[in-house]
Amino acid sequence: xxxxxxxxxxxxxxxxxxxxxxxxxxxxxxxxxxxxxxxxxxxxxxxxxxxxxxxxxxxxxxxxxxxxxxxxxxxxxxxxxxxxxxxxxxxxxxxxxxxxxxxxxxxxxxxxxxxxxxxxxxxxxxxxxxxxxxxxxxxxxxxxxxxxxxxxxxxxxxxxxxxxxxxxxxxxxxxxxxxxxxxxxxxxxxxxxxxxxxxxxxxxxxxxxxxxxxxxxxxxxxxxxxxxxxxxxxxxxxxxxxxxxxxxxxxxxxxxxxxxxxxx
Amino acid sequence: xxxxxxxxxxxxxxxxxxxxxxxxxxxxxxxxxxxxxxxxxxxxxxxxxxxxxxxxxxxxxxxxxxxxxxxxxxxxxxxxxxxxxxxxxxxxxxxxxxxxxxxxxxxxxxxxxxxxxxxxxxxxxxxxxxxxxxxxxxxxxxxxxxxxxxxxxxxxxxxxxxxxxxxxxxxxxxxxxxxxxxxxxxxxxxxxxxxxxxxxxxxxxxxxxxxxxxxxxxxxxxxxxxxxxxxxxxxxxxxxxxxxxxxxxxxxxxxxxxxxxxxxxxxxxxxxxxxxxxxxxxxxxxxxxxxxxxxxxxxxxxxxxxxxxxxxxxxxxxxxxxxxxxxxxxxxxxxxxxxxxxxxxxxxxxxxxxxxxxxxxxxxxxxxxxxxxx
Numbered sequence: 001x002x003x004x005x006x007x008x009x010x011x012x013x014x015x016x017x018x019x020x021x022x023x024x025x026x027x028x029x030x031x032x033x034x035x036x037x038x039x040x041x042x043x044x045x046x047x048x049x050x051x052x053x054x055x056x057x058x059x060x061x062x063x064x065x066x067x068x069x070x071x072x073x074x075x076x077x078x079x080x081x082x083x084x085x086x087x088x089x090x091x092x093x094x095x096x097x098x099x100x101x102x103x104x105x106x107x108x109x110x111x112x113x114x115x116x117x118x119x120x121x122x123x124x125x126x127x128x129x130x131x132x133x134x135x136x137x138x139x140x141x142x143x144x145x146x147x148x149x150x151x152x153x154x155x156x157x158x159x160x161x162x163x164x165x166x167x168x169x170x171x172x173x174x175x176x177x178x179x180x181x182x183x184x185x186x187x188x189x190x191x192x193x194x195x196x197x198x199x200x201x202x203x204x205x206x207x208x209x210x211x212x213x214x215x216x217x218x219x220x221x222x223x224x225x226x227x228x229x230x231x232x233x234x235x236x237x238x239x240x241x242x243x244x245x246x247x248x249x250x251x252x253x254x255x256x257x258x259x260x261x262x263x264x
Numbered sequence: 265x266x267x268x269x270x271x272x273x274x275x276x277x278x279x280x281x282x283x284x285x286x287x288x289x290x291x292x293x294x295x296x297x298x299x300x301x302x303x304x305x306x307x308x309x310x311x312x313x314x315x316x317x318x319x320x321x322x323x324x325x326x327x328x329x330x331x332x333x334x335x336x337x338x339x340x341x342x343x344x345x346x347x348x349x350x351x352x353x354x355x356x357x358x359x360x361x362x363x364x365x366x367x368x369x370x371x372x373x374x375x376x377x378x379x380x381x382x383x384x385x386x387x388x389x390x391x392x393x394x395x396x397x398x399x400x401x402x403x404x405x406x407x408x409x410x411x412x413x414x415x416x417x418x419x420x421x422x423x424x425x426x427x428x429x430x431x432x433x434x435x436x437x438x439x440x441x442x443x444x445x446x447x448x449x450x451x452x453x454x455x456x457x458x459x460x461x462x463x464x465x466x467x468x469x470x471x472x473x474x475x476x477x478x479x480x481x482x483x484x485x486x487x488x489x490x491x492x493x494x495x496x497x498x499x500x501x502x503x504x505x506x507x508x509x510x511x512x513x514x515x516x517x518x519x520x521x522x523x524x525x526x527x528x529x530x531x532x533x534x535x536x537x538x539x540x541x542x543x544x545x546x547x548x549x550x551x552x553x554x555x556x557x558x559x560x561x562x563x564x565x566x567x568x569x570x571x572x573x574x575x576x577x578x579x580x581x582x583x584x585x586x587x588x589x590x591x592x593x594x595x596x597x598x599x600x601x602x603x604x605x606x607x608x609x610x611x612x613x614x615x616x617x618x619x620x621x622x623x624x625x626x627x628x629x630x631x632x633x634x635x636x637x638x
Contacts, residue, residue, distance in 0.1 A: 080523050091521060097514035098635045099581040108511050109522035111504035122504050150635025164522075 008071065010035045010172060010203050011056065011087075016065035018051050025051040027227040028065070033172060038194055038204040039232075040214035043224035044247050049207050052224065053174050056205070057089040058082035088165035089174040092181065096157045098150030102142055103131040105149050106164050134163045138193060155186025159193050166197055173197060174205045179213050191217050211243045223247055292575030292583050295626050296590030299573060299619070303594050307601040316604035319465040319479040329596025330489035331544060332570050333589050337489075337496040338540030339567035340588035344500065345533040346513030346580030347396060347403040349389075351410035352541045352567055356560025357418040359385050359545035364431035364555035365421060367438075374434070375443035382542050388414070389538025393531030403534075411564070419557040435553030447488075447543070448550025450481030485547040489589075492540060496585035509533065513580030569616060570595050573623045577631055594619070 009032035018026040026048050033039050043049045054060045056067070058076030067074050069085055076082045079089070096105050103124070112123040112130075128145035135142050138159050140152070149157060158178045165173050175194070179187045194217045198204050208214050214221060222232045223246040230246055307316060315321045335352055342349055359381050366377030392410055396403045422431055438444035460467045460477030467477050500506040511519035512529045519526050541560075549555050573591030576583025595616075602612050 079521060083523055089521065091518075097511055097518055097581065099514050099577070099631070100510050104507055104510060108507060108519065109524045111507050113504055120504070121502050122507060124502075148634045 007034065009033055009068075010070055012068040013052075013056065014066050014068070016052065016055055016062045016067070018048075018055060018060055019063045025227055026055070026062075029224065029227070029229045030065075031222050031229065031232060033203045033205060034220075035171070035203045036198060036201045037219040038198045038206055038217045039220045039222065040218035041205060041207045041222050041224060042209060042211065042214055042243060042247050044209060046226075047224040047247075048227040049209075049224055050176065053089065053176060053205065053207060056082075056172075057087055057174055086169060086171035087174065088168070088170035088172070089176065090158065090161040090165060090178060092177045096149040096152075096161060098148065100149060101146040102135065102149055102152070102160060103127045103145035106131045106134070106160065106167075110168050130167070134167055135160070138163050138196075139189070153186055155182050155189045158182075158190050162190075162193050162197060166200065166202060170202060172203045172205065174207070176207050177209070178206070179208060179210065187213065209247065211240045211247070214243065215240050292630075293587040293590060294575065294630075295623055296574045296584075296587040296594070299594045299623075300590050300597075303597050303601070307597065307605065311601055311605040314604040314606070316601060319477070321600075321604065323479045323483075325597050325600035326486055327483060327596075328600050329593045330483075330486040331548075332566060332592035332595045333489040334485070334492055334540050334544045334547075335537075335563055335567040336570040336574070336588040336592040337492040337585055338537035339564075340571045340574065340576055340583055340585050341496055341500060341509060342533040342537045343568070343571050343576050343578070344513045344580060344583045345509045345530050346516060347393075347530055347533065348407060348568065349392065349534060349537045350404065350407040350564045351388075351392065351414055352537060353560040353563035353565075354411045354414035354418065355385055355388065355538055355541035356545045356548070356563055357555075357557060358388075358414040359542045360549040360555035360559050361418045361422060361431070361557065363546060363549050364434055365425060368431050368433050369425050374438045374441040378443050378447070378546055381546070382539070385538045385542040385545075386535050389535040389541075390531055392538075393534030396534070397527040397530055422555075422557060429557040430554055432554035434549055434555065438550060438553075444550055445484070447484055447546040449484050451484065451487055453481035456480050456482075483547075483551070485551070488543050488547060492543070493585060493589045500585055505529070510581055513582075515581070566595065569620050572627065573619060575623075575627060575630070577627055578624070582631070582634070591623075 011031075011033040013029065013031045013033075016026050016029045017024070029048070029052055031039070031041075031052075041049055041052065051060060055062050058079045058081050061076075067076075069087070074085065076085075082089075097108070100108070104127075107127045107130075112126045113120040114123040114126070115121070131145045132142065140156050140159060149160065152160065158175075162173065162175070162178075178190050178194075182190065191213060194204055194206060198217070198219075204217075206214065206218065219235050220232050221235075221238060221243060222229055223243060225246065233243075316325070335356075339349065339352065362381040362384060363374075363377045366372045366380055367374045370377075372380075388410065392403070392407055395401070396406050399406070419429060422429055435448075438448065456465065456477045456479055459465045460475070460480075465477050465479060468474050500509060508519070508524045508526075508529045511522075511524045512526045516526045541563075544563075545560065548559060570591035571583065571588045572578065573594060574584060574587030574589070576588065598615055599612050602609060602615075
């Protein structure tokens, strides 16, 4: 566990503030993200989780504070800059296009091409083959690469989106509530996927408001509350009950305590 | 799981094997194929001796179908990219009128008139796209405005300049022009001459053209239709850009998140639709030798209907150029076939309404199968 703290963080967010007009969404949040670790960002609705990750992925520019990526200060003009740098975000609902095939979705925006008579064509064979390989590695059965994403379950769609981000060289993977709309079995699959990805040395930022999901895969835990963070805890330093209390702003959630005993 | 081969995942027992019938059903062209077979069967049975299937008859409905096809290709790609263009019909009238005004009224060479008219149309198409993309307004409203603006100008300009709403004399102007035959000419004339000489197709029996085949070549209109269909189909299914068209219409936000230049795709598709309208207009002007202020009326809806019959979803993200081409073929065959069969032509509209409704219902059902909705 200690070895994890010795290597350099891939992203350092320092004193990030974000104001929307008169609303202060983030009031000075500092978080370090390490490669090969799953960093859980917890918080109740309205805590500023979404604003924070959107700042990290280039959607919002911070009002104050700095972002260091691999030790260098970064200014992302738009999400494309962040993607190019290696920061990929998988959004809960907007990951996949249901009407398109898995292969077309997988390579969307990164289509492989081959030249025939000087004209560049979409290399469908390559796309189909890679898609089938990646899907079978992630444990998803496809009837074929032309199967529409709409026929996949919510968990499978998240998995396809994660596999896609990893395939295209993401160094940091931001997952925006990937498990919030899923059933138990699908959640377990997504968590297993997160674990696989982390073991490949990729930094995972896992946003959730479910403490059990966080405890299942998290190496570090940061709780956001009303635009502020109360610091980051490492695995083993904090109990689920404490996390739950922090998320709720220190209030005791007696009624829920019983259900928090296990970690999935 | 052996170490040398890819791990083969166990089949999920809850995923039913898809029957080949269901598989065929989710192809967007299915409706178009069935419709085409049905329509041809019908007219072969009821109008086979009406002259509909001799060389002249075939040319007649192929030309009408080709007209629909040209605008359907543009409308199809645009609809898959998630947008509509209601200004297609007005654009046809406008482009034709501009060619007439430039060449006849202003006395420019025809090639220059055609080129400037094309540039104008592409610019207006791109402007439609820019307004839709920038404002986020529905393309339905934006292009409805363009429909009225263009139609208004198409009526106003000839009245202002020539005191009439039809400008003729273009055919005379186009003689010897190098660009005009690309739209008004005919190809394979030698081949048809050969067929006529060997009594394989009908020839004129008397008059100044005695001995010449009644059908003396394939109009460029049909060549353009085939070219645009092939181009549209290859672009959509075989290129990177085609994937972006599907993605832009399927879910613009999701596409943007992975770096698809959605705005550029949509603006380009609006421009392409305008290009198709301009091709249609130029062929029509060269064929008739005149431009009229009422040309292209209701064409936007006919294009959209052909596309929907061809299996495209009105909501975007799904469809096929080949399907749209079949939709246009059904359209052309029925419109001309009813004439050959001696049926009251107003019934054509009844047919259109019915087939449109059936196509939309079928498409909705197919989408449920694809997306697994229940």
